[in-house]
Amino acid sequence: xxxxxxxxxxxxTGNNTVLIGRKPVMNYVVACLTFFNAGEEExxxxxxxxxxxxxxxxxxxxxxxxxxxxxVKKIDIGTEExxxxxxxxxxxxxxEITLSKQQ
Amino acid sequence: xxxxxxxxxxxxTGNNTVLIGRKPVMNYVVACLTFFNAGEEExxxxxxxxxxxxxxxxxxxxxxxxxxxxxVKKIDIGTEExxxxxxxxxxxxxxEITLSKQQ
Numbered sequence: 001x002x003x004x005x006x007x008x009x010x011x012x013t014g015n016n017t018v019l020i021g022r023k024p025v026m027n028y029v030v031a032c033l034t035f036f037n038a039g040e041e042e043x044x045x046x047x048x049x050x051x052x053x054x055x056x057x058x059x060x061x062x063x064x065x066x067x068x069x070x071x072v073k074k075i076d077i078g079t080e081e082x083x084x085x086x087x088x089x090x091x092x093x094x095x096e097i098t099l100s101k102q103q
Numbered sequence: 104x105x106x107x108x109x110x111x112x113x114x115x116t117g118n119n120t121v122l123i124g125r126k127p128v129m130n131y132v133v134a135c136l137t138f139f140n141a142g143e144e145e146x147x148x149x150x151x152x153x154x155x156x157x158x159x160x161x162x163x164x165x166x167x168x169x170x171x172x173x174x175v176k177k178i179d180i181g182t183e184e185x186x187x188x189x190x191x192x193x194x195x196x197x198x199e200i201t202l203s204k205q206q
Binding site: 049050051052053056057059060064072075077078079091093094095097 | 152153154155156159160162163167175178180181182194196197198200
């Protein structure tokens with residue numbers, strides 16, 4: 001069940017959002033391509049914590065190797081408060097990269 | 104010698120650039136503050152590979168806790184080709200976050 005849950009939340013949330021988790025970068029590249037091929041004009045790649053570097057890897061691999069007409073439209077960074085199972089709060093950094101097809 | 108070199112290259116390159124390496128995030132926050140306090144109007148935080156998430160952590164900690172008047176002016180991502188000691192080439196993702204003091 002945990003596996004199923006993580007597969008839902010890590011790859012796709014919302015209509016055109018790819019949430020980066022711990023899977024290989026290529027999985028997320030394919031998720032982005034799928035959205036674009038389904039007609040989406042924008043795809044948002046989101047990550048937090050250590051997955052942030054994998055989000056950048058995803059976008060760079062996508063643009064370099066698979067979809068050279070995709071451009072980075074916007075990059076936002078931020079902070080989210082996370083409550084750990086023990087009840088302690090901590091802050092985690094987030095990134096949101098908005099991609100779009102070049103006109 | 105290696106330690107001295109890494110301390111030079113990891114914390115400061117150029118006039119107003121903080122290059123993120125493997126040190127604690129707080130070290131890089133202090134490096135940014137030092138530049139701003141020395142009168143720099145812009146500070147560029149650069150990182151590559153897995154240090155990218157630490158670059159975002161640095162900027163978020165700086166803005167949240169130490170310098171609320173600092174804004175993110177620009178975020179660029181890219182790819183660099185790295186030649187390993189064995190002679191093989193590989194690509195590494197990069198990030199460049201330009202910070203400036205709010206007017």
